[in-house]
Amino acid sequence: MPELPEVEVVRAGLERHVLGARVTRVDVLHPRPVRREAGGPEGFSAALAGRRVEAARRRGKYLWLPLDNGDALLAHLGMSGQLLVQPPEAPPERHLRVRLVLEGADEGRELRFVDQRMFGGLSIARGGADLPEEIAHIARDPLDPEFDEEEFVARVRRRTSGIKRLLLDQGLVSGVGNIYADEALWRAGLHGERPGDRLTGPQVRRLLEHARVVMSDALAQGGTSFDALYVNVNGESGYFDRSLHAYGRQDEPCDRCGTPIRRVAFMNRSSYFCPRCQPAPRRRRTPGIGTGTGPEIRTVAPD
């Protein structure tokens, strides 16, 4: 699943291969990836025809390509999306959804949007070359030099939600997905259900620093496997195999203390954590309602 490091690898690849290219034809092979486009597939294609790509930018997990008329091609890879730069003669990928035929720059190439599950998508951001208004609510990521750490700490400490939910809130901090959230929490020794307003400033800062380290490592490794001929994100950067301490390791011993890693359901997905290194918080007492609110996280498998 593409998270910030993978998306940044794609952005860098686009910058290298499609800058200055002009769109000569657009084929929308499935309507879903352009579902956010008011004009439908036809409007999407018409908005791109003849336009030249001037840059490749990123905010969190969103990418956009500013065009020579002030608009931008906005992209999100969702769960399974890929942006590939391919020669025209390359056979179509099984889940090829949108194809942009390009001229100039890397001569005679195509930019292909391939997406199995179609959670991702493409759209035209009118006047969005600088920062599309569709994603103006997305916060900067922790690796961004302009990320406001103190603002993040203050906002987290005003919220009663669990810290994992806050880490995944792209309005607070962008780029962190389920995998890196679990890894950062493991490294910080924090349970994902710890409420934001019951964390200290140093705890939040430490967690943020762990998130930075996890993502920087992944970025370094993703970058090394980058193929010069195409831009590829497939969720298997190699980082996952070697470096994960919590995510996907149910019942395996914790790398720090040997206690079996637990998996619990969380927001219709999974959380992995060490029950010893990351002790669950005590329930907040709610006056007059006895034991308080029910658990947000429940155990999937019995111990």
Add this chain to the structure above:
DNA sequence: GTATGTACCTGTTTGC
């Protein structure tokens, strides 16, 4: 504004 839950989507895995 905040908290919480759900729909969207399809290939693979698991269970009966």
Add this chain to the structure above:
DNA sequence: TGCAAACAGGTACATA
């Protein structure tokens, strides 16, 4: 062998 259910999870949106 075949079918059905579970699972993966980022984001937008609905509801309270």
